[in-house]
Amino acid sequence: MRHPTLSSDDLIAQLTAAGFAGWLNLTYSAERLVDVNPLGVDKATGIRRGLAVLGRTPQEAVAFGDMPNDLPMFACCGRSVAMGNGHPSVRAAATFTTRTAADDGFAHGLALLGLIPEPRRRPA
Incomplete structure (x- = not known):
């Protein structure tokens, strides 16, 4: 997942606050890019x-x-x-x-x- 203005850390923080970290694996991939996978998959x-x-x-x-x-x-x-x-x-x-x-x-x-x-x- 990429965001035009948020850093990867900020994007992960917002997705986590929205509850996605409970069922998705969110990982810093590159600046402003986050890998999003099913929980437990990397x-x-x-x-x-x-x-x-x-x-x-x-x-x-x-x-x-x-x-x-x-x-x-x-x-x-x-x-x-x-x-x-x-x-x-x-x-x-x-x-x-x-x-x-x-x-x-x-x-x-x-x-x-x-x-x-x-x-x-x-x-x-």
């Missing part, structure tokens, strides 16, 4: 389902994220990687922080995990 829900289908454990999973709506996913995975330009709460919760998205942060994070060779940095 990004971790999809991760757990995918892991079950693949026969893998949460400890084997790695989550990448940048905004507070990624925190449930971080909590259910063995390792978590915050993008360098991510929200402070996400960087604080992560196993480690990689470069920004614009600076090949995803590839750098995969390299830090030993999954691919270190990518070359783009010329400035």
Whole structure:
């Protein structure tokens, strides 16, 4: 849900005051953008389902994220990687922080995990 003038925090506060938090999951996604899901459903829900289908454990999973709506996913995975330009709460919760998205942060994070060779940095 997006609002043209309210911040995400203000939008969540107003939706909560109106009683929606009792039956919806309201999560900060980006500035002036809130994820709205059924209560108990978030990004971790999809991760757990995918892991079950693949026969893998949460400890084997790695989550990448940048905004507070990624925190449930971080909590259910063995390792978590915050993008360098991510929200402070996400960087604080992560196993480690990689470069920004614009600076090949995803590839750098995969390299830090030993999954691919270190990518070359783009010329400035």
